Amino acid sequence: DGGITQSPKYLFRKEGQNVTLSCEQNLNHDAMYWYRQDPGQGLRLIYYSQIVNDFQKGDIAEGYSVSREKKESFPLTVTSAQKNPTAFYLCASGGHYNEKLFFGSGTQLSVL
Amino acid sequence: QQQVKQSPQSLIVQKGGISIINCAYENTAFDYFPWYQQFPGKGPALLIAIRPDVSEKKEGRFTISFNKSAKQFSLHIMDSQPGDSATYFCAATGNTGTASKLTFGTGTRLQVTL
Numbered sequence: 512d513g514g515i516t517q518s519p520k521y522l523f524r525k526e527g528q529n530v531t532l533s534c535e536q537n538l539n540h541d542a543m544y545w546y547r548q549d550p551g552q553g554l555r556l557i558y559y560s561q562i563v564n565d566f567q568k569g570d571i572a573e574g575y576s577v578s579r580e581k582k583e584s585f586p587l588t589v590t591s592a593q594k595n596p597t598a599f600y601l602c603a604s605g606g607h608y609n610e611k612l613f614f615g616s617g618t619q620l621s622v623l
Numbered sequence: 624q625q626q627v628k629q630s631p632q633s634l635i636v637q638k639g640g641i642s643i644i645n646c647a648y649e650n651t652a653f654d655y656f657p658w659y660q661q662f663p664g665k666g667p668a669l670l671i672a673i674r675p676d677v678s679e680k681k682e683g684r685f686t687i688s689f690n691k692s693a694k695q696f697s698l699h700i701m702d703s704q705p706g707d708s709a710t711y712f713c714a715a716t717g718n719t720g721t722a723s724k725l726t727f728g729t730g731t732r733l734q735v736t737l
Contacts, residue, residue: 553712553730611669612667616666
């Protein structure tokens with residue numbers, strides 16, 4: 512069953528805490544992406560990676576960090592520097608020309 | 624900076640009716656225009672896409688109309704069904720489809736009533 516798996520589905524963060532969202536894909540895609548979704552604001556790109564061991568900042572990277580040690584995995588850490596982390600986070604992957612993105616089912620992050 | 628403007632924000636259509644969602648873009652370098660469909664609690668999925676070399680693309684009940692001179696494109700859902708109730712996002716990208724530059728609209732929440 513191919514696709515993108517995000518975990519956990521729901522996550523709660525305490526103030527000052529870093530949390531990590533998992534994203535795994537078995538589609539053999541080179542590119543992977545993290546988007547943040549807020550009501551009424553569409554999808555905003557946080558970070559993306561075109562190949563292993565390389566990644567670039569998107570439009571709203573401040574307060575987030577990523578790693579790409581394996582082709583299949585692209586975890587996102589929401590650091591304590593992100594003052595408004597409550598959102599729905601979506602991971603995606605894309606093939607060589609990246610025109611079609613495949614999304615995971617998302618992680619809803621909330622602040623306690 | 625909002626480069627893709629989407630309207631309406633929400634839409635209610637009766638079963639069997641036509642749903643129309645509009646998008647306008649500013650960047651003339653955009654050359655690929657996909658639409659994504661998202662059900663509650665799920666990630667978006669590609670629905671249909673168009674390139675500016677054609678003015679219309681149809682896949683089943685879904686049609687994209689594209690007006691290059693006006694820099695506008697729209698999604699038409701014919702014979703709308705309750706199962707079409709979802710949020711729809713238009714998007715645009717340039718540079719031969721590099722998704723890293725994919726810009727999304729703000730979304731339209733469609734409700735199809737019986």
